[in-house]
Amino acid sequence: MKQVFNTSLAVMLAFILSTSAVWMNPGNTYAATVNVEAKSAILVDADSGKILFEKEADLTLPPASMTKMMTEYLVMEAIQKGSISWDTTTQISQYAYDISANANFSGVGLKMNKDYTVEELYKAMAINSDNATTITLAELIAGTEAEFVKMMNEKAKEMGLPDYEFVNSTGLNNSHLGDNYPEGTAPDATNMLSARSSALLAYHLINDYPESLDISSQPTAEFDGQTITNWNWMIPDMPGALSQFGYDGVDGLKTGYTELAGNTFTGTAEQDGQRFIAVVMKTDSRASRFQQTAKLFDYGFQKFQEQTLYEAGYQLEGESEIEVAKGKEDQVSVETNTDLQTLVKNGEDDQYSIEYNLSEDQLDEDGKLVAPIEKGAKVGSASLVYNGEESYDNLLSENQNSVDLVTTGAVEKSSWFMLMIGGVGEFFSDIFTGAVDMVKSWF
Structure with missing residues (x-):
């Protein structure tokens, strides 16, 4: 009986362990490596878009003030196009004043009939997450917030955000706006984003307009005679007790909170030339959103390193000679034109291989290149192939781990x-x- 009991116990323990593994690992091994206490989360390489971690990243949730990243992008774009400048001045509308005067929204206290520069308004929005300054910028650029919301959704489509709905410029619920909710949206509507979309929006903001980080990285700033404090407590050198949340290299990007959204955060950090973007949505508290983000950054910086896996000039054995038609030579050699590199998780160096992809439009019906062929001519691409157990998707549609395949010599006709x-x-x-x-x- 004792032997039967021990065997049954062993079987039961094995079953529990196997079912626990399935429960913890629905489709990838992330849960076994990072325990992120958030409803949804994602960690991304800010250079290539490679996704290193995700947890329910496609859940569409209210982003709260992370919405302002899109407003920031459109302000930067307007400055780039020359329709406004940092020195452009404007006054606030009654709508913006009513939002600013509402103590529930903890604004910077805008004044009517006062000129504010775009730079002042942007800093209050990016650093202090001010809602009234955000509305003022939206009205300056588009005339009305309703027209600005159209611009937000059009830009989201252009960026390829997979899950989004913008109904206002701030991230507040429309119900907070009273009768001022943007025309064309519902009075009880709210902005919606997935963690994946938030990461992609942040990717475009910091890559298209890296100067945005010069502002989002400021712990404090002066606005209209008062000191405003950044809601991103992970920035190093935050004042007082907030400094306990500081994380080396953090210089952005946007926090968010409403009762509906909970505590959210899109953060970015750079160390030794490597930058990550992390998103957490629906965490338990303001402090927790930074603690969970720190876990993601630790995972990225400690577990991954940029490596060159195949150097420029690499030739794949057995596939480096391509047949040539109508040429003085029957074959031409091909090689990679630049290094093939990627972020590699510790211990996974041998989990990558390379494959050639010849351009079909350069081949005849027999699959041959047609002379004449110049030296260094691009004839296709060489791509990294991951053969390990994890799943590394990419925020971007195109393969970022791909380089040109070029000829090593010329072939005359x-x-x-x-x-x-x-x-x-x-x-x-x-x-x-x-x-x-x-x-x-x-x-």
Whole structure:
């Protein structure tokens, strides 16, 4: 009986362990490596878009003030296009004043009939997450917040955000706006984003407009005679007790909170030339959103390193010679034109291989390159292939781990005489083959 009991216990323990593994690992091994206490989360390489960690990243949730990242992008774009400048001045509307005067929204206290520069308004929005300054910028750029919301959704589509709905510029619920909710949206509507979309929005903001980090990285700033404090407590050198949340290299990006959204955060940090973007949504508290983000950054910086896996000039054994038609040579060699590199998790160096992809539009019907061919001509691409157990998707549609495949030498076109001789040879070869086939058919 004792042996039966021990065997049954062992079987039961094995079952519990196996079911626990399934529960913790629905489709990837992330849960076994990082325990992120958030409803949804994602960690991304800010250079290539490679996704290193995700947890329910496609859940569409209210982003709260993370919405302002899109407003920031459109302000930067307007400055780049020259429609406004940092020195452009504007006054606030009654709508913006009513939002600013509402103590529930903890604004910077805007004044009517006062000129504010775009730079002042942007800093209050990016650093202090001010809602009224955000509305003022939206109205300055588009005339009305309703027209600005159209711009937000159009830009989201252009960026390829997979899950989004923008209904206002701030991230507040429309119900907070009273009768001022943007025309064309519902009075009880709210902005919606997935963690994946938030990460992609942040990717575009910091890559298209890296100067945005010069502002989002400021712990404090002066606005209209008062000191405003950044809601991103992970920035190093935050004042007082907030400094306990500081994380080396953090210089952005945007916090968010409403009762509906909970505590959210899109953060970015750079160390030794490596930058990550992390998003957490629906964490338990303001402090927790930074603690969970720190876990993601630790995972990225401690477990991954940029590595060159195949150097420029690499030739894949057995596939480095491509047949050539109508040339003085029958073949040409190909090689990679630049290094193939990626973020590699510790211990996974041998989990990558390389594959060639020839451009079909450069091949004839027999799959050959056609002379003349110049040295260094691009004939296709070489891509990294991951063969390990984890799943590394990419925020971007195109393969970022791909380089050009180029010829190592030139192949001149064969003379007309040699092409003719070759054609005659093929002609008689076809006749001979046809005759043989015909004779065979007699028997």
